[in-house]
Amino acid sequence: MFGFLNPFNNLKRSPGRTLDFCFNDGGREAAGFKGGAGDCVVRAIAIAAQIPYMKVYEDLRIANTAYAERRNDKLARRLNAKGSSPRNGNHRNVFHDYILSYGFEWIPTMKVGAGCQVHMRADELPNGALIVKVSKHLSAVIDGVIQDTHDPSRSGTRCVYGYYIQR
Numbered sequence: 541m542f543g544f545l546n547p548f549n550n551l552k553r554s555p556g557r558t559l560d561f562c563f564n565d566g567g568r569e570a571a572g573f574k575g576g577a578g579d580c581v582v583r584a585i586a587i588a589a590q591i592p593y594m595k596v597y598e599d600l601r602i603a604n605t606a607y608a609e610r611r612n613d614k615l616a617r618r619l620n621a622k623g624s625s626p627r628n629g630n631h632r633n634v635f636h637d638y639i640l641s642y643g644f645e646w647i648p649t650m651k652v653g654a655g656c657q658v659h660m661r662a663d664e665l666p667n668g669a670l671i672v673k674v675s676k677h678l679s680a681v682i683d684g685v686i687q688d689t690h691d692p693s694r695s696g697t698r699c700v701y702g703y704y705i706q707r
Contacts, residue, residue, distance in 0.1 A: 556661040558696040564680070564687040567593035577627035580678050580688070581635050587680035587687045588669045588706065589642045600626040603634050639671060644704035656699035660692065664700070671704040 566583035571594045573579075582600060586593045604624035608616045615631050622628050640646065649658035658664045660674065662684040670681040680687040681703075692698060 556659070556663045556696055559660055559662050559665070559681060559693055560685045561691040561693075562685050562687055563689065565593075565689055566596075566680075566687075571597070573627075578629040579627045581630040582626050583688065584671045584678040584680045585635070585639060585642070588671045588682065588704070589639075589644070590669075591642070597626050599638060600630055600635060603638060604630070607634050639704050642706075644671065644706050646702060646704055648702040650699065650701045658700040659696055660686075660694070660698045660700055661696040665703065666705060669706040673701045673703060674698050675701070 564583075564587055566586035568577075568579065568583060571592075573593075579597070582593060582596045585591065586596045589596075601624055604619050604626065608619035608624060610616075615633055636646070650656065660672065660679075660681075665672070665681060665684070667683045672679050672681050674692055675698075677692050679692050686693060
């Protein structure tokens with residue numbers, strides 16, 4: 541209604557080049573899993589690092605169990621209550637070092653108070669094998685193509701918190 545009062549309303553934003561999308565479950569169905577699950581971390585790692593889905597799944601299950609046994613914090617209590625299965629979701633405290641162990645490097649793209657600087661667009665992400673962190677989701681992006689079970693880019697407007705790039 542009062543859009544004319546907003547000085548940023550008239551700025552024309554170039555949408556940039558959107559990322560292409562290719563359906564890829566990372567080998568989940570081939571591993572015998574059915575139905576939906578909160579396993580985006582497993583899928584993204586399996587796709588970007590080219591590791592079998594079952595290996596990543598088992599490695600993260602073991603890592604979740606070990607974290608729950610070693611620690612006494614909120615995450616450990618949640619893992620003990622919900623179970624250590626990676627299909628229930630994964631936490632950065634568990635998967636970060638695992639991803640780094642496969643030769644990836646973490647590149648943060650957002651700082652506190654700075655606002656969104658990088659979006660899920662081809663002209664804002666580098667080429668190569670990436671595991672992209674967006675709000676409540678990880679997705680593999682390989683040479684400008686989203687490899688996931690759905691397109692999380694929101695037509696190129698979704699903010700990227702950071703990404704892992706394979707070196």
